[in-house]
Amino acid sequence: MNSEAVLDDYLEQLLGEAVPVAATVAACAPAPAEIDAPKIDPPGREPTWDDLPDEVIYETGEDTAALLVHADSPSLQAAFEAAAEPATVDVAAAPVLPPRTSSRTASVPIDEAVGPATTWRELQEQARNPAHSPPRRAAERSTRWLRLRCGSQAYALELLKVQEVVLPVPLLPLRGTAPAMLGIMNLRGQVVPVMDLGIHLGGAPVDEDAQTRIVVLEEHGEIMGLRVSAVEDVTNLGESQIEPPDTARICRISNDIFRGVARLQQQPMILLDATRLLA
Incomplete structure (x- = not known):
């Protein structure tokens, strides 16, 4: 075998391996029109609100969130409910102290609270013993x-x-x-x-x-x-x-x-x- 024939066979072999790879790459590369075209979902699946990103859902206000609720989107409904609930912080309840009663008020006798002690005692004594009440001078006509x-x-x-x-x-x-x-x-x-x-x-x-x-x-x-x-x-x-x-x-x-x-x-x-x- 001459050297030229050997060289030709070697080049053909190299070219044969490179052509299928290039064809495969060419077949997989999208056409220029396909790059600019919007992505279209398969016709068998209807889009839902679950396709929205989470940051869009949570950044939506309460009024708009009420309009975005969809019946066929339970995950979106759960996300709205979670976002609407206010954050609760567990705060330990402060102990309620019983009202303090003043010892001065409790120690005041009933005689002093009502009026002069002598007058109150006299009224009580007269109520208990009306017969011993001090005699009153009859008003002279x-x-x-x-x-x-x-x-x-x-x-x-x-x-x-x-x-x-x-x-x-x-x-x-x-x-x-x-x-x-x-x-x-x-x-x-x-x-x-x-x-x-x-x-x-x-x-x-x-x-x-x-x-x-x-x-x-x-x-x-x-x-x-x-x-x-x-x-x-x-x-x-x-x-x-x-x-x-x-x-x-x-x-x-x-x-x-x-x-x-x-x-x-x-x-x-x-x-x-x-x-x-x-x-």
Whole structure:
């Protein structure tokens, strides 16, 4: 065999091994059009939201995530639920201490809390033993009296029976009446008989001057005017200040009209019974 033939065979052998490799590489290399074309899934599989990357799923907001939920994507639904749940951190609960009670408040006795100790104890003692309660002084009944004068003698009439006090007015005399009856007067359309209190009590008649007044009495519809020398003021008299009318001095005058005697500044004042005067 000549050298040329051997060389040719060797080159053919080398070329035969290189051509299949190049053909294989050429067959596997994509065409230029295929490189730019988008990837198309096989027609037998429908794309789902599971094909999205995880970072896209977790970076989606809550409003958008609610729209991305798909019925055929359980893994996406689980990812949305996990992303929506807030992170929970286990924090040890702080121990709750019981409220502190002040020893000062607990030690305050009930007597001091309610009021003065002496007053509270007295009230409790009176409630337990009403019979041993300190005796109370009964309120003395007092009445108001109108002080007046007939001459130099002081008198008084119970203010409850006095309707008013007026100045003297002209009187219309009446025939066939007692000497003490002076006549009648017109008091705002009402006929009022007027009597001289001095004569009626057995004394001197009342002289008419600037201080003379007519005291109008009224009780149960009965009305009477008394002419007196002067009207002084109103005073309060307690029961203890009124002496009973069974003294010798009062009995010599009358027992029916006088109710008693009261002393003001050591001066005796005869109390008259208005009911008897109106009878």
